[in-house]
Amino acid sequence: MERQSRTAANRDFSLLRSWLQSSKKVIPLRKHSFLFQEGMPANELYLILSGKVQVSKICPDGKEMCFRICGSGEIVGELTLFTDDPRYLLTAKVIEPGEAAVMNKNELEEQLLINPTLTLEYMRWISKHARRTQTKFRDLIMNGKKGALYSTLIRLCNSYGVPLEDGSIFIDLTLKNQDLANFCGTTRESVNRMLNALKQDGIISMKRGKITVHDLNYLKTEIQCEDCPPDICCIE
């Protein structure tokens, strides 16, 4: 039930995931600890078994740009594979404690090269990633901060949304205004004002920090959404 659409999307990469899962090494994810930080040499990648990890870019001036929030079944650190300079470009912070399976980067690279089925899955996966990122670009840059927020809400619906009987979508993820701001590249205050305006108009409502979107179409038309498939239009 939880995170329906995302679960469906994940099914595609079962082989890759199950291979990762076979790893002997499992580590605990302690809240507020870092799985890795940008600049660190990247020798491993991780399959989240439980808990939640936030992947973001942290700027020298303290600002944070959030890319993904990964839950159970998701792979983190993948973009370090097959690179000359094996350093993490992003930071992965634990925001909900749990466990992760650890995979050696070199081992996985070897596996990927000798196992064609695995190769195919990996390529599919990384292509999808790239396509997601590209569509996100337009949304975050071309329609101002309002466009960025609306697009983020739509993506959150596709990634973590639970459809309700009345057609609304419940986003099953606790997000502070600041977190949303980090996703959009804007400020907490701006997010707050925009969210309140949306509440006022009945587009969304909030309960205990979680958002329900009542009128997804409003958000979509406002940003001239071209209805890209939900597995592309989501939080990476």
Add this chain to the structure above:
Amino acid sequence: MERQSRTAANRDFSLLRSWLQSSKKVIPLRKHSFLFQEGMPANELYLILSGKVQVSKICPDGKEMCFRICGSGEIVGELTLFTDDPRYLLTAKVIEPGEAAVMNKNELEEQLLINPTLTLEYMRWISKHARRTQTKFRDLIMNGKKGALYSTLIRLCNSYGVPLEDGSIFIDLTLKNQDLANFCGTTRESVNRMLNALKQDGIISMKRGKITVHDLNYLKTEIQCEDCPPDICCIE
């Protein structure tokens, strides 16, 4: 001589490129024609042999978000490989006539799966792409439009820059203000004002539509550049 740094970066993917080059089918690139447009079914990808192609996302309201400008030796259309919904998400417009080798998508997918060396090269290439895009995100979103422009100029230097004796970098590419605006997600007028301010301060100069950057460090410090390697910090 031309496009030094980029040429060096390209050497890495010689196998992939030479395989593409072996294609029997070569098509002419006519100015202002489209190699492909977003939404079109994607069955082919292209190796530019000569001329220049601009890859961008075109919004319904006419705005354009430019991602890459590809010259001789570059591959276009790659992100359609290994996807369920094989449609182009972007548009490739010819801005300088020339020729391109055409490759069937399915054939290349097959090749990639049976030829491990080719696979490795492809994975390296697509990883690099993804890393580039990620670093670009921060620059375009986090430091306002000025940050977006400065970052674009830095990337142009890394992609098309020719170092001069006095340490300046000559960007060997004719770009209208509007083109730069499309790269940054801003307006022609804003770009114009910012460029003129940079000229005034001696940071850059222009001659016949081409920019020379005299003080790259100024641009870098202004956007808190973390000196990512030039093969990452460039126009895709």
Add this chain to the structure above:
DNA sequence: CAATCATTGTGAGTAGTGTCACAGCGTTTG
């Protein structure tokens, strides 16, 4: 349960950016 802390909510002022309108200038074209 009072105190503390984290988060949300809001106003006022300011800097940044987009829009519109139009002048200037060089190139192309009939």
Add this chain to the structure above:
DNA sequence: CAAACGCTGTGACACTACTCACAATGATTG
């Protein structure tokens, strides 16, 4: 060579978004 065209340059103005300051609310803890 005059007219048309495409691009650059610039001012005025409106609107967007950020900053700062602080009140209000809610959650946590000793």
